[in-house]
Amino acid sequence: MMKTFYSILYCSIRPNQDERITIGLFMADGVQCHFAYAADKLNVIKDLLPEGGYQLIKSNLRAIEQLATSCQSDLLKGHKGQRFLSESYLEYLSVYANNLLTFSKPVPLNMALDEHTFDKLFEKFVFALTGQQQSGQDPVAHAKQRLVKSIGDRVNFDVELTENDVAGLIVPSKVSFIGRNDVKVVGEMSDFGKALHALKLQIRAHLFLVDTIRRQEKDAKFFFVGDEPSKKLKDHHDIWESLKNYRPIQWVPTDEVQQIEEYMANHDVSPFFERV
Structure with missing residues (x-):
């Protein structure tokens, strides 16, 4: 096993x-990988380089990010960029990339x-992660604590769904909470200021789950709890805006979770999995 x-x-x-x-920082173990770059530093570099140089760096960073994401989600290991996961290839790049x-x-x-x-290494070597909150001040965590108390008897929290639960779901998918009335009622939560690589993986996996469920249940209900990130974090904000405008999902800010509580009560939602 590779280290x-x-x-x-x-x-x-x-x-x-x-x-x-x-x-930026790249991390891998021969099977999976993570990559992220500091958007704030990229904005500073913009003033230190000619326009052509800045655009080249920007496009290269996004190409690396796309390659890393492709490798991370390549379950069958058939992507041509799989060599990107090997230590020997990164060592080659460190010597010959000029x-x-x-x-x-x-x-x-x-x-x-x-x-x-x-995330710990990223903060140590690259940049402090924007959007990280002190313990007890995280609005997403606070919203979740409220929902656990208010709708805990109507849903299951932090569960992993498989093909046994959702027909056609190739890869197991975690959700923040799930219940049902006539159809599934699914909720997901996220801090949209967290590391970009982690945010993209979460959103991509959740959208696949949503699409898979909707093929069977067009009227299934989906909530997504989170807040608008800083517009300075362009990639983060673009993801947030796209998800906010995606009609199958009801967007819920962390300070408006009463929308979820009211829906659960009005539609008599019950847990998706039986209580043990």
């Missing part, structure tokens, strides 16, 4: 003087690859 490793991505500001800025964006030599880690580890 976890990480590689820091740098942006060269003045190559002749070896002046560079950390801009342009505005460069990878550091991969560093091995004796720990499993997960979102928490990635």
